[in-house]
Amino acid sequence: MFLRFKNAVRIGLLVALLVVLPSTAIAKLKVCNHTDLVLLVAVGYDVPSGVVATEGWWRLYPGYCQIPIDLKMNDGRYFVHAQSDEKSTMPTDSFAWGEQHSLCVGGSDFKVEVAGECREGTEVAKFNALRKNWNNTQKVDIYHPERRYANLFRTKVAGVQRLLSIAGYQLGVIDGVAGEKTVEALNEVGIANSVFGFDFDRIFPLLERSALSDRQSQ
Known part of the structure; x- marks a missing residue:
């Protein structure tokens, strides 16, 4: 009986530790499109060489939340830019999200290794810095400034x-x-x-x- 109780105590302590200890799951960036437009998403991030790299484009349909880049959220800065896909948006309804940082992007599927210096085939886009928080929730919600929907x-x-x-x-x-x-x-x-x-x-x-x-x- 004592041995069973002792094992039960050990199991209870293990469960308690699992509940108390913070999650060690890999945090990844998730972007949610709360607009009624098809968005193209680009992501920027610090790299070990000390510069910022950018990647894109990921297509994000209205009402969808997706992980655009399979990248572990390590220490360092992360940036997000989004813009309406001109192929499926009327010219009078174009939309861009991002205003804090100027980084270089490509015209199609791209990866710019040094996004602070625009070279041939790239152009400047405005990115917002990601505010990382303590509980590993790295989600960016993109809203239209004039149109919002209930869910x-x-x-x-x-x-x-x-x-x-x-x-x-x-x-x-x-x-x-x-x-x-x-x-x-x-x-x-x-x-x-x-x-x-x-x-x-x-x-x-x-x-x-x-x-x-x-x-x-x-």
Whole structure:
């Protein structure tokens, strides 16, 4: 009986230690798109040589949270820049996020080893520094200054509405609510492409192609 109790005490102490000790999980940067626009994301970070490197672009659909770069959050500075994808955004609705630091980015998939010196094929973009905190939550929330939605699902619906509008559908106000006109337009697109319901993982790429095709034909 004593041995069992002693083992139970050891187990209890082990569980207590696991609860009390801070998490040693690898913290990674997560970016959440709270806008109704398709965003392109670039990340900057300190490297051992003492300079800042940048990488991009990662496509982030409305209402999605993703880890853009498979990089352990070590000591040092991290920076984030986001901009609307011009291929799926009307010119009057362009958007950029970042204002604190000027770093160099490329025009397509890129990695700039020394982002403080722009060379041929790169240009300056504005980044915001990441505020790292004590509990390993390294999340960046990107909002539009004029449009906010109640939750991420509403944000996804608003993103779908915006792409449908670019593709020529007359939906009225973009509000993140799946009303009759939005559902009818989605059904029309879905039936033609065997996509049904709110399958956003398939809907967004499909609507991007439709919006781009419509803009090119204008």
